[in-house]
Structure formats: structure tokens, C-alpha cells
Amino acid sequence: MQSASILIESLPNIAWGLFTTLGLVIIALAVGFIVGLPLGIIQVYGGGSILWRALSRLSVLYVWFLRGLPNLVLLFLFYYGIFPFFGISLPPFFVGATVLGLRSSAYQSQIFRGALLSIDQGQMQAARSLGMSRPLAIRSVILPQALRISLPAWSNEYPILLTDSSVCYAIGVMEMLTRASLQVSRTRAPVPLYLATAAIFIVMNYLGMTLLHRAERRWRVPGFGGS
């Protein structure tokens, strides 16, 4: 009974963190896409001139660096080191969203790279034979296919980011876990409150994945992309 009243009292406060958590996830997904897609394209199609090859190398290094560090380490590096060094002072929320997004971009770039590689070279040849330039062929023939193929793997980024977003607790972003632990230290009832937090995460995960599956179905093309 005791824990029930604590729940009723604290839950609205925790649930309010949902918006912050969702904000982190959505921004991170977007940053990850906007940075990750070009990285994937460069790694697959960045042959030719020295500039492109250099960019391609650099992008490999970038991916290696961002995937090689724990989330929390990365977060601290950016929050205490990199951003201040460049004189950028951002609210913790945006630092968190940026770091999550950059890290996701490293993973997303590899999802897109895999999808791009899976497309038959004949698609490019056919596009070029019609007189399309390489960039145009990539834009109007290769990408529409590669993005469809990517979607199932890309969908994974949502639950990963949703759960990873809780590391932003460490720099004081008022997301769900931060709010939950504040409530816990106030009420000294960790089990019901963390259980409730877990439940909210699970429900969000379910809703998000349902949405993504719907998107997959909506963009499906008969007999193509496997899904």
C-alpha cells in the first residue's frame, strides 16, 4: 500500500522525463542518419581521387573511434573536454543528444554500407547506361533500394538509443532515469520506482518498434528487399 502511494505520487514526475528521453532518441536517430548515411556512401563509392580516398580512410577511423569507446566515456569526453575546448557551451541535453547521435552514426554508417554493398552492380551500370551521372544514379536508383534494405537493421538503433539514452543521467540530463533516481532518493523506495521506469521503457520500445514495422511494410516493394 505504501509503495502504491509512492508510485502514484512519483510517477507523473518520472513520466515527464519521457519527453526528454524521446527528444534524446529522436535527435540522436536524426544526427546518426544525417552523418551516418554520407559516411556509408563515402565508404562504398568513395574511390577515385585522392580526396575521396582520404575521406574514406578518415570515415573508417571515425567509425573505429566512436565504436571503440564506451558510451559513458564518450559522453564525459565531449561534455568535459571536446565541447569546452572548442568554446561550445551547450545544455547537457544537447551534448547528450549529439554524443548519442554521433555514436549512432558510426553504427548506422555500417548498416548503410552493408545495404549499399548488397545492391547488384548492374543497377549502377543500367543507370549509367541511361546517361545518369554517378551522383544522380546513387540518388535516384541506389539509395531508394539501399534505404529499404537498411530499414530492418536500422530499426535496431531505436531500442539501442532508447536504452543508451539513460547514460545522460551522468551529466544531469533530466531524462527518465535521472528523474527516477531523484524520486528514489526522496522516497527511499527503489524497487517500485525502478520497476515503473522499466515498464515505461518497455512500453516505449514496443510502441516504437510497432511504428517502425509499419514503416517497413509501407515502403515494401513486391519481391524486393527480402522483408
Added chain:
Amino acid sequence: MGDAILRVQGLSKRFDSEEVLRDVSFEVRKGDAKVFIGPSGTGKSTLLRCLNRLVEPDSGQVWLGDEEITHASDIDGVRRRMGMVFQNFYLFDHLTALRNVEIGLVKVLKMPRREARDFAMSELARVGMDRFADKYPAELSGGQAQRVSIARSLAMNPEIMLFDEPTSALDPELTGEVLEVMRRLAAGGMTMLVVSHEMEFVYSVASEVLFMEGGVIVERGTPGQIRDDGATGDAGQGAPRQFQRTRAFLRRLDG
């Protein structure tokens, strides 16, 4: 000479140590239908791909009309003038048949969408595929897909069409519909270069048959010359046979 649409001079290509094309020369006049035959791996496909530079030749020249194109900077502009049909169709898998034909018109020729749509539809009708306009490539048979891919190339209004073994990926019962489309094209005066071993088709449309082996054009002649060659020679002494290797190859094909 003056009305050659395409002129090829001394074209050579090697992949690593293998010499795929060796000093290949020929020319194509308007309305010609030249057919390349020969054992696999003798450079026929590479030759076609060198013409529109999907493969870069090592040396030699190609003229399209009056323009030397092996060093043309605007290769996209050159390719626009040469249609290419692939063995495996390579239809754009995410687009319907109609959109496959439309996309070049819209993206490359900058035709307004509405106009492109009507035009693409008429091109599909030309190959008897207008009823399948809304089907995706995965929903088409091989023969149907190849007809759509021909329409996709034709829509760009090319000066010459390159066919790279257009029926060899097809089940035997599906080759007929594709060859029929090509036959009509040839009869309509389309200039074309074809790699094909459908000899009945070859004999009926070819203005010249070129037999390639080991990266060179070994023998060449009209279908009539090849068919009649040696016909008397078999009877007795040696009227010199010009097409021995071609005929030996064709016998193996039949075998």
C-alpha cells in the same frame, strides 16, 4: 564511310594479364544490325561495354557520329545516345515497369513528369508491355522484364542500341517474345549491335555477322555468305572456305 554512325578503331583491353580485346576495328552504318558471335570469354560483352565506356578501353578510338568518345569528357551525354540492354535486364527493382521507363526521361532528359508518363506508356506499348505498367520487376517473367528494359532504353531515343546477350538468361520458351521485339526494331531501321547465339534470329536480322575468338574478330560476313560457305566445298575439292572457324563454332553450338 561518311554515314557511319559508329566507328571503332584498334580497340584493346586487358584485365590484369589477360588480353580481352585485341585491336578490334569495325564500323556501323545507320540501320545496320551487326551481330557478334563466338565462344564465351572472347570479349564480346567487354567490347560492347567499351563502346559506351562502362568499361574503359586501354587503347583505340570510338567515334559516335563525328565525335571521338573514348576521351569525351561528357560521357553521360554520350551514353544517352546509346541504348544498352543487359543479359540480366537490370531493371530498377524498386520501381514499377512504367517508372523504370519514365526515370531516364524525367531525371536525365528533364521531361515534365506528365509528358514522361505518357511517353513511357507508349514505349511500353511498343514492346507489348503496357498492360504490365504497374508491375514491379519481381512480378514479371524474364521475357517481360527484358522487354521492359528494351523499352527503357528505347525511350531515350538512342542513335544505336547495344544488346548484350539479351536472351541468354531466359528460359527457352521466353526468348521468342524478346527476339520478336528486336526483329521489329531491326525492321524499323534501328541501328543495333547484338551479341547473340540465337542463330535463326541472327540469320534473319543481321546485316553482318562477326565471329570473335580470343579478343579479335576472326571472320566476318553476311549471313548468306556464312551459310553458303563450304556448301560446294563439301562436294569435292577445295573451294577455299572463308568461314571455317565460324562454322566449326556453329556446329558446336548445334551439337
